[in-house]
Amino acid sequence: MYKLDYASPIGIIEISSTEYFITSVLFAEREEMLNLPTDDTPQHLLDCYTELDEYFKGQRKDFSVLYKLQGTMFQTSVWQALTTVPYGNTASYKEIALKIENEKAVRAVGMTNSKNVISIIVPCHRVIGQNGKLTGYAGGLWRKQWLLEHELKYSFNLN
Numbered sequence: 001m002y003k004l005d006y007a008s009p010i011g012i013i014e015i016s017s018t019e020y021f022i023t024s025v026l027f028a029e030r031e032e033m034l035n036l037p038t039d040d041t042p043q044h045l046l047d048c049y050t051e052l053d054e055y056f057k058g059q060r061k062d063f064s065v066l067y068k069l070q071g072t073m074f075q076t077s078v079w080q081a082l083t084t085v086p087y088g089n090t091a092s093y094k095e096i097a098l099k100i101e102n103e104k105a106v107r108a109v110g111m112t113n114s115k116n117v118i119s120i121i122v123p124c125h126r127v128i129g130q131n132g133k134l135t136g137y138a139g140g141l142w143r144k145q146w147l148l149e150h151e152l153k154y155s156f157n158l159n
């Protein structure tokens with residue numbers, strides 16, 4: 001397992017990977033950078049760092065790094081559906097349930113959304129309540145609000 005920290009404007013993000021793909025992108029909830037690049041840091045981990053940096057600078061809206069979602073078939077279907085919510089937009093938990101053709105699974109979609117470990121790249125922050133209000137985010141609602149405002153700010157500047 002390899003790790004690399006990225007100092008984002010909303011806190012340190014710890015990126016983890018195997019030799020072949022990204023396994024998590026999570027807020028570290030600490031003040032200091034512990035995982036710095038080394039000679040054996042895999043290229044895809046460095047690429048993820050670069051893509052996150054571009055995202056936070058308003059220069060990237062889509063990610064190309066290879067990651068692996070690990071969960072049940074239901075969980076992976078929800079996480080895949082999250083990747084269809086466009087940059088600068090939001091969707092409700094019900095809309096995600098409809099996308100996976102399981103309209104009654106709204107609560108399960110919410111629970112699965114909270115278990116997403118590939119933050120930002122698999123954009124769980126774009127899912128809101130049906131009433132348009134922000135609901136749960138593992139990184140904290142203030143981060144969710146920041147990410148949504150950030151994307152809205154740059155959504156018209158990117159192709």
